[in-house]
Every structure is written in structure tokens, then in C-alpha cells.
Amino acid sequence: xxxxxxxxxxxxGCLSGAGMNLRESLxxxxxxxxxxxxxxxxxxxHPVSYPVLELRDEFELPLDQQETxxxxxxxxxxxxxxxxxxxAGWEAKDLRGKRVGVCLGTTVGCALNCDxxxxxxxxxxxxxxxxxxxxxxxxxxxxxxxxxxxxGPTQIxxxxxxxxxxxxxIGASWLRAGAxxxxxxxxxxxxxxxxxxxxxxxxxxxxxxCKPFDVNRKGLxxxxxxxxxxxxxxxxxxxxxxxxYVLGYGSACDAYHLTAPRPDGAGxxxxxxxxxxxxxxKAEQISFVNAHGTGTPDNDRVExxxxxxxxxxxxxxxTKGYTGHTLGAAGGIEAVFTLACLQxxxxxxxxxxxxPDPELPTTPVTENTRIxxxxxxxxxxxxxxxxAVLILAKGEI
Amino acid sequence: xxxxxxxxxxxxxxxxxxEALRTALQAGRVEPQEVCIxxxxxxxHFPAYRAVVDQLTxxxxxxxxxxxxxxxKMTLLGACLALxxxxxxxxxxxxxxxxxxxxxxxxxxxxxxxxxxxxxGYSCSSPTHFSNSVHNxxxxxxxMQFKATxxxxxxxxxxMSVASALLSAQQWLAEGRVDQVLFGAIDEYxxxxxxxxxxxxxxxxxxxxxxxxxxIQSAVVGEGASFLVxxxxxxxxxxxxxxxxxxxxxxxxPLELVPDERLIIGADGHKECGRWYASLLKDHPVTAxxxxxxxxxxxxxxxxxxxxxxxxxxxxxxxxxGDHSSPPVDLSPAEKLSCLKFxxxxxxxxxxxxx
Numbered sequence: 001x002x003x004x005x006x007x008x009x010x011x012x013g014c015l016s017g018a019g020m021n022l023r024e025s026l027x028x029x030x031x032x033x034x035x036x037x038x039x040x041x042x043x044x045x046h047p048v049s050y051p052v053l054e055l056r057d058e059f060e061l062p063l064d065q066q067e068t069x070x071x072x073x074x075x076x077x078x079x080x081x082x083x084x085x086x087x088a089g090w091e092a093k094d095l096r097g098k099r100v101g102v103c104l105g106t107t108v109g110c111a112l113n114c115d116x117x118x119x120x121x122x123x124x125x126x127x128x129x130x131x132x133x134x135x136x137x138x139x140x141x142x143x144x145x146x147x148x149x150x151x152g153p154t155q156i157x158x159x160x161x162x163x164x165x166x167x168x169x170i171g172a173s174w175l176r177a178g179a180x181x182x183x184x185x186x187x188x189x190x191x192x193x194x195x196x197x198x199x200x201x202x203x204x205x206x207x208x209x210c211k212p213f214d215v216n217r218k219g220l221x222x223x224x225x226x227x228x229x230x231x232x233x234x235x236x237x238x239x240x241x242x243x244x245y246v247l248g249y250g251s252a253c254d255a256y257h258l259t260a261p262r263p264d265g266a267g268x269x270x271x272x273x274x275x276x277x278x279x280x281x282k283a284e285q286i287s288f289v290n291a292h293g294t295g296t297p298d299n300d301r302v303e304x305x306x307x308x309x310x311x312x313x314x315x316x317x318x319t320k321g322y323t324g325h326t327l328g329a330a331g332g333i334e335a336v337f338t339l340a341c342l343q344x345x346x347x348x349x350x351x352x353x354x355x356p357d358p359e360l361p362t363t364p365v366t367e368n369t370r371i372x373x374x375x376x377x378x379x380x381x382x383x384x385x386x387x388a389v390l391i392l393a394k395g396e397i
Numbered sequence: 398x399x400x401x402x403x404x405x406x407x408x409x410x411x412x413x414x415x416e417a418l419r420t421a422l423q424a425g426r427v428e429p430q431e432v433c434i435x436x437x438x439x440x441x442h443f444p445a446y447r448a449v450v451d452q453l454t455x456x457x458x459x460x461x462x463x464x465x466x467x468x469x470k471m472t473l474l475g476a477c478l479a480l481x482x483x484x485x486x487x488x489x490x491x492x493x494x495x496x497x498x499x500x501x502x503x504x505x506x507x508x509x510x511x512x513x514x515x516x517x518g519y520s521c522s523s524p525t526h527f528s529n530s531v532h533n534x535x536x537x538x539x540x541m542q543f544k545a546t547x548x549x550x551x552x553x554x555x556x557m558s559v560a561s562a563l564l565s566a567q568q569w570l571a572e573g574r575v576d577q578v579l580f581g582a583i584d585e586y587x588x589x590x591x592x593x594x595x596x597x598x599x600x601x602x603x604x605x606x607x608x609x610x611x612x613i614q615s616a617v618v619g620e621g622a623s624f625l626v627x628x629x630x631x632x633x634x635x636x637x638x639x640x641x642x643x644x645x646x647x648x649x650x651p652l653e654l655v656p657d658e659r660l661i662i663g664a665d666g667h668k669e670c671g672r673w674y675a676s677l678l679k680d681h682p683v684t685a686x687x688x689x690x691x692x693x694x695x696x697x698x699x700x701x702x703x704x705x706x707x708x709x710x711x712x713x714x715x716x717x718x719g720d721h722s723s724p725p726v727d728l729s730p731a732e733k734l735s736c737l738k739f740x741x742x743x744x745x746x747x748x749x750x751x752x
Contacts (some may be wrong), residue, residue: 001573046519096649109530110553110590112501118511121589124437129596139555145646153644154744155561158502158532158551166550173568177398198510198527246443251548251574253495255540259528267546274574350675383528384537386549 003280006245006393007172009229010239011088013080014186014336016329017227018322021083025322026340027118029348030368032324036209042193048167050205052191053223053324059093063147068130071138072224073109076329077188078218080226081144084142088230098236101152101169101180101198102141104228105163105187106328109140110156113194131354138190141328152180157328162251164331165390167273168229169249175233182236186228186332188254196222202259210295210325213304213364215357220294224325227333244339245393247375248279258327260298261362261381265306268379270309271387277375279391286314286391287373288347290338291364293318293379294325295352299381304360310378315365321351331380335390338378342394347371398571400563400578401626404483406475409621409699410446414478415616417588418689418699419706422714425721426688429604429617434588434721443451444604446619446691447585450474454482458544458589459507465538468503472535473542475581480543483626483635486575495536495549495651497717498562500694502532502553504587520546533571547575556663556738558582559697560746563642571631578627580668582698589731594618599626605691608685609718611671619691623698624704634752637708639701641749647673648743654681654735659713661700663738667694673739678751688717697746700736704750708734 017035019025027033034358036051059079063069070078071351081102095113120127137143141154154175157167164187169183187255192266199205199222206219231246252270254262261268276283287309291303295318319337326333341347379389405506407414411421421427429444450470453462458475458714462470480486507530512521528534533551548569549710552562559582566578594602594616604617608672644650649711654660664674665687674683688700707713713734733751 002571015604026468027424044514044519107531109504109558111507112504112506113511113530113594114554115511115515118589119515122512122515126676129593133598136555141554142742142744145744150651151645153561154554154557155562158553158555159549160531160533170550170568171573174564177571179564194511197514197522198524198530200519201513201522201524201527203524234504253540253549254545255544255546257541258534258537268544278572297456333662360403376676382533384533384549384551385540386533386537 001277004278005176007175008232008234008242008248009244009246009339010232010237010240010242011089011230012336012339013083013085014080014227014327014333015055015224016323016326016333017055020057020059022336022340029322032351034351035044039191044193044197046200048207050200050207050223054191054219055224068379071134072104072142072190074138074140074143075189076145076190076226077104077140078094078147080228081184083230084230087131096149097179099152099173100150101171101183102144103155103165103167103183103185104141105331106140106157106189107156107160108189108192108195109301113339115193123324131147132260144184145330146324159386160382160384161327161330162326162380162386162388164382165388166251166336168205168246168390169251169388171231172246172249175231181233183231184228188226189327189329190223191222191224200334201337204296206295209352211323211352212293212295212320213300213360214356215355216296217295217300219296220325223326225326225329225333227329229335242396246395247281247392248391250274250389251389253330256385259383261302263302265302267385268306268381268385269310271389275391276387281391285375286311287371287375289314289316290334290378291316291318292379293320301359303329304362308361315347315369315371316349317350317364334378338376339392339394344375345371398567399630400567400570400638400639401630401632402625404479404626404635405702405705406478406624407702408448408450408474410619411689412453413449415482415706418439418476418702421689425715425719427718429691442451442717443602446617447526447586448621457714464501466529468506469535469538470581471622472536472581472583475624477642479626485626490545492547492576493545494547494569494578494658495539495587496562496566496580497551497577498558498695499553499638500555500558500584503530504590505536506530507715508587508589526702529604547548556694556740557577557744557746560576560642560644560748563678564746566627568689569634580627581622581624582695583622584620584695586618586694591618597689604690606664608687611675612744614668616666618693619693619696621690623702636705637750639750643747647742650746652677658662659734661704661734661736663697665696669741670739673743684716686716694742697736699740700752701748704734704736708752
């Protein structure tokens with residue numbers, strides 16, 4: 001396939017275990033600080049306590065009864081959307097009359113896994129519908145559209161852990177097609193007992209702070225958060241500050257296994273090649289890679305080998321040591337970090353990495369590292385064999 | 398960009414395959430099955446449009462289906478039937494994208510996973526149920542079964558799932574990321590869903606569904622999978638073309654329809670959604686087919702299949718309100734059809750088709 005039109009990024013917003021907004025997140029990333037701890041918002045009878053990266057503070061939205069109106073994933077999405085729109089210089093009233101789409105990735109945010117409700121149902125206690133009503137109100141894309149009174153397409157991408165990256169690629173395509181003037185795109189996900197139990201059942205969670213790409217890596221730490229971008233067609237954002245561009249997007253499926261990546265990385269390579277083809281960028285132009293880097297043995301092995309083959313010598317980092325694995329939000333948060341790091345000209349150290357794995361042909365940056373250049377790549381791998389890659393550029397091109 | 402529909406694969410309360418749908422449309426109404434749930438207080442009987450998937454073993458050995466749940470089986474059957482209908486079962490699928498639209502995902506497996514830890518403790522959580530409860534598991538099964546290595550996408554947007562996912566399928570084709578899209582719309586019935594619907598709608602769940610009476614709650618729960626094989630419209634369509642997909646919110650910016658636009662509406666006996674149709678539709682010729690497949694968010698996929706079939710057959714099959722003693726009305730070659738679905742908050746998806 002050929003080149004596609006670059007789409008401007010005019011605003012960024014994110015919150016996660018790394019920080020309550022982009023500024024605070026970057027501070028903590030470059031101070032190499034993280035705060036994994038046992039989950040505070042829920043408990044289980046699991047004999048092992050796995051550390052997670054929850055938000056450090058509560059957050060307030062301009063909503064009455066925030067906790068009961070919308071599920072936490074939607075609250076996170078709305079908080080990041082408001083930050084991103086503010087960053088882009090948009091007030092809600094100025095969006096009315098424009099075609100504004102919302103394209104978000106999530107996993108927990110759209111799953112009917114209300115376990116307290118279900119326990120009561122199983123016990124024949126005829127539980128009330130308040131939790132279900134909240135679930136039905138809480139589609140994160142619809143929540144943003146409703147709260148901001150937007151008119152345009154809404155979409156929740158549920159491609160597991162590549163959802164956020166795919167949502168940005170898809171949102172950009174809506175702009176190229178003329179379906180919207182502006183798109184709010186990215187991902188959001190909350191920490192939940194269900195995913196905590198699920199990932200521990202798969203035995204891919206670490207009992208200690210995660211160690212992406214390290215020889216002693218044992219698995220991931222779950223996290224929560226949201227990372228959203230304001231995307232605009234270049235005809236709409238004339239005379240505005242443009243933070244960067246979505247230059248390319250590629251996506252491919254391993255068609256191999258439900259939960260494990262394909263060992264030869266064929267799907268990831270195909271997604272990378274599509275991102276290069278659509279952006280017109282060559283591998284040697286990439287300044288750095290924000291890797292998926294979950295800290296699981298399989299993911300990091302495949303990813304390291306593909307990076308060594310396709311982008312030899314290019315610095316890379318996994319920021320999941322700071323945020324945890326935020327599942328459907330990860331691609332959104334990491335796209336935000338990718339562009340912010342490009343603008344700053346610096347990469348944070350890959351926290352958790354200390355000892356190289358002889359099986360991995362390449363290793364991440366071990367300290368904060370100056371970078372040159374305008375282009376970077378952010379990639380996500382997911383259950384279902386999904387692979388998604390974005391190529392982002394900073395500033396004017 | 399227009400998309401051409403090259404194949405259709407279906408399973409729902411009316412049966413399996415496009416011929417089963419045509420037969421059901423000719424009859425105008427399908428009687429839902431009687432489902433029985435055992436409670437502490439005794440058995441409860443209620444109607445539901447359930448899908449049977451026994452034809453799947455014609456395509457995939459039973460042994461390979463052992464650990465695959467009902468949601469993914471419906472998905473695989475719809476995909477197999479659509480590829481067979483398009484004569485593409487043996488084709489190279491390295492340029493075939495997979496797009497799945499679902500309102501709720503794999504509900505039964507979601508609750509099976511909860512059962513595993515609620516019944517036996519968190520250390521006994523089932524990894525099989527967990528990995529199959531992830532929304533994109535069904536798409537993954539399709540990609541693995543057919544070696545479809547192009548992009549795969551699963552979308553969930555309640556009633557807007559189908560229209561929203563179609564928008565993305567359209568862009569994949571327009572940008573040349575894929576040469577064809579295996580597009581599926583799936584939802585499944587579950588006992589918990591029935592419990593919730595009963596709490597919300599009480600006796601309205603007993604049917605019979607009367608989709609064009611917007612003043613009453615008459616929805617009957619359904620399930621099924623509807624698959625389309627889509628290509629760019631530079632290839633001649635086997636059925637019809639999807640001209641345009643539009644999503645918005647009628648409350649924020651009122652939807653304006655073309656006068657006399659012939660509509661298949663997604664009204665399915667839900668009063669809360671019905672009010673939007675009532676407020677918008679004046680003299681438009683409308684039909685609704687919920688009495689053939691029941692009520693569920695992804696049923697818009699069946700509306701699309703009905704539209705495509707009618708455009709190919711050039712016949713307007715009457716809905717449950719029509720006089721089925723008369724033959725179907727002929728459609729002219731220039732006739733267009735649109736599928737319109739409203740969500741409870743006034744959000745809408747409008748999909749316009751022509752030959």
C-alpha cells in the first residue's frame with residue numbers, strides 16, 4: 001500500500017501510575033521513579049499478592065456523583081480527553097457544529113464483568129440494576145461524546161492490548177476519509193479484579209516490580225490509566241500549534257495463538273512494514289522505539305528479535321515499568337509518551353532492566369538518553385495475535 | 398468509498414445460511430424457541446431466538462472445536478458460510494482483514510470465568526475462560542482458522558457496533574490495507590442477560606415482538622452471527638454495494654433523511670429506542686425484521702443481510718406486519734435501501750445500500 005496523508009496531533013493528555021497528567025508523568029519518567037504496590041481498590045483471596053501500578057491520587061471531573069454515574073474506565077478516558085483538548089486549545093463549546101469523532105481502545109471498559117453483581121445473582125439474591133445501568137451508560141467513547149455534546153462517529157476498539165494503538169490509527173483514517181474534522185483517539189482502562197485474576201491464572205504476572213527485557217523478567221505488572229490524542233485534519237488546524245503527526249500506521253494478525261505471540265514475529269514485522277509503507281519513512285530515520293515490553297518472557301523475546309532485525313541499533317524503551325501494563329490504554333499512553341519524548345529529545349531509562357538476557361539480541365536504554373531526530377515508532381502486541389505500529393513525527397514537517 | 402458485498406453467512410433464530418433467512422423472510426415471522434431456566438423457585442420459561450451451529454462441523458472438525466465457546470462457534474460458522482457463499486473457502490487470505498462487531502462480546506464465557514474464581518477461589522481462575530472472554534478472541538479464532546494475517550479488528554459500541562465497525566472496514570479497503578474484509582456482527586444470549594432484561598422490561602420480554610409499534614415494549618431476546626465478505630466496489634457485487642456509512646447523534650444534530658428513502662429500521666420492540674424512530678420517521682416506507690431474529694445489538698448485521706438479499710433478488714420481503722398472502726413487492730433496479738439503527742441516547746447509524 002502507498003503513503004497516506006499525515007494527520008496532525010494538536011493535543012495530548014494522559015494519566016496513569018506514572019502521574020496524574022502528562023507533565024507529572026514525564027517528571028516521574030525522567031526521575032526514574034515508580035510506585036508498584038499491592039492493589040488498594042480491590043482484594044482477592046489469591047495466596048500471592050502481585051504488585052500493580054494504580055493512580056497515585058484520586059481525580060476529579062466536572063461531574064456530579066462521578067463514581068456512580070460512570071465506570072472508572074470512562075472517568076479515566078474523560079479526564080485524559082479534557083487534558084488533551086485543553087492542550088489543543090479547544091473548549092467544549094467550540095467543538096459544537098464540528099464533526100468530532102471519538103475512537104478509543106479498552107478491554108475492561110466494555111466487558112460485563114461486574115463480579116459483585118454476578119455473585120449476588122448466582123446466590124439468588126436478585127441484585128438491583130444500578131451496576132448494569134452504569135455499565136450501559138459507560139461506553140467510554142460515548143461518554144466523551146455525550147459529556148462534550150459531540151456529533152460524529154464513536155468507536156471502541158477491543159483488540160486487547162493493541163487497542164489504543166489501533167484506535168489512533170483508525171481515528172486518523174476517519175480524518176483522511178473526511179468522516180470527521182477532529183478525532184479524539186487513544187485508550188483507557190481501569191484496574192479490575194477480573195483482569196488481575198485472569199493474568200495471574202495465565203502465570204504471566206511478576207510478584208516483583210516488572211523487568212522488561214531483563215534476563216530475570218517473570219511477567220507484567222498490571223496498571224491503569226488513559227492516554228488520548230487530539231487529531232485534526234491539516235485543513236482544520238491551520239495556524240494552530242501542532243505537536244506532531246501520525247505519519248504511518250500498520251496492523252497485522254499473527255493468526256497463530258490466542259495468547260502467545262508468534263515466535264518468528266512475522267505479524268509484528270508485517271505491521272512495521274505497513275507503517276513504514278504508509279508513512280514513506282525508512283527504518284534508518286527512526287530515532288527511537290517505544291516498545292510494548294511487557295516483561296513477559298515470550299513478548300520481550302519476540303520483540304527484541306524483531307527490533308534487532310528491522311531497526312538494528314535504534315534505541316528503544318518500554319515505559320511499562322512506570323505505568324504497568326494498562327491493557328487497552330497502553331497504546332494511547334505510549335503514543336503520548338512517544339511524542340512527548342520526541343519533543344523533549346530524550347528517552348527515560350527502561351526501568352527494571354539491569355541484566356541482559358543472552359537470548360535477546362538487543363537491549364533497551366538503561367539510563368535517560370538524549371535522542372536526535374524527528375521520528376519515532378510506538379508498537380503494541382496483543383492477545384489474539386494483534387500487532388499494531390504507529391510512526392509519529394514531532395512538530396512541523 | 399463504496400463496498401461490494403460478495404458473500405453472506407448467517408446463523409440465528411431462523412436457522413443457518415442465507416436460504417434459511419430467505420425462507421424466514423417469506424414467512425414474515427419466526428417463532429422463538431422456548432427457553433427454560435431452573436431457579437430455586439422452580440422452572441422459568443420464556444421465548445428467545447437462539448442460534449444453532451451444527452453446520453460448523455461441515456467446515457471444522459469437531460475435535461478442533463472442543464475448547465471453543467458458543468460465541469466463537471457462531472462467529473466461525475458465519476465466517477465459513479460467508480466465504481463459501483463468496484466461493485472463497487480455498488482462497489489465499491493473506492490480504493483478508495477480519496472485522497467483528499459485537500454489543501456485549503462473549504457473555505457466557507465472561508461469566509464462566511467469574512464462576513471459576515467465585516466457586517473455587519482466585520487461585521483457581523480459569524486461564525482458558527479468561528483468554529476466551531477477551532473481546533477479540535472470536536476474531537482471533539477466525540484469523541487462525543483461515544490464516545488471515547491481515548489486520549484484525551473487534552469493535553464494541555452497543556447498538557452502534559455494526560455501523561461503527563463498517564466505517565473502519567471501509568477505510569481499510571479505501572487505503573488498500575486489505576483486498577477484502579470478512580465482516581461479522583455477533584451477539585449471544587446468556588441467562589444473566591435474560592435476568593437483566595427481565596428487571597428492565599418485565600413482561601415485555603414475552604413477545605410477540607411488534608417492532609413497528611413504538612409505544613410498547615415487545616422485544617424478544619435473540620442471538621446470532623451475520624457475516625459479509627466485502628471488497629472494493631471496483632469488483633462487481635454478488636449482492637449489493639454499501640454506498641455510505643454515517644454515525645451521529647440525533648439530539649446533537651438532527652438526522653435528515655432523503656425524502657422517500659426506503660428504510661429497514663433496527664426497531665426491535667425496545668420502547669426506549671423506538672421513540673427516536675417515532676420522532677424521525679414520517680412518510681418514509683419502513684420495514685423491520687426483528688420478528689425473524691429477535692433483539693440484540695449486533696442484529697443490525699442481519700438487517701444488512703436482508704437489505705443485500707432484497708437488492709439482489711429485487712424483491713421487498715414484507716415484515717411481520719405485512720400481508721404475507723401476497724407475493725413480495727418488486728424492487729426496481731435503481732432502488733436503494735438504508736438500514737437505520739437508533740441507540741437509546743439518540744445516537745444513530747445509517748448504512749445506505751444500492752445495487
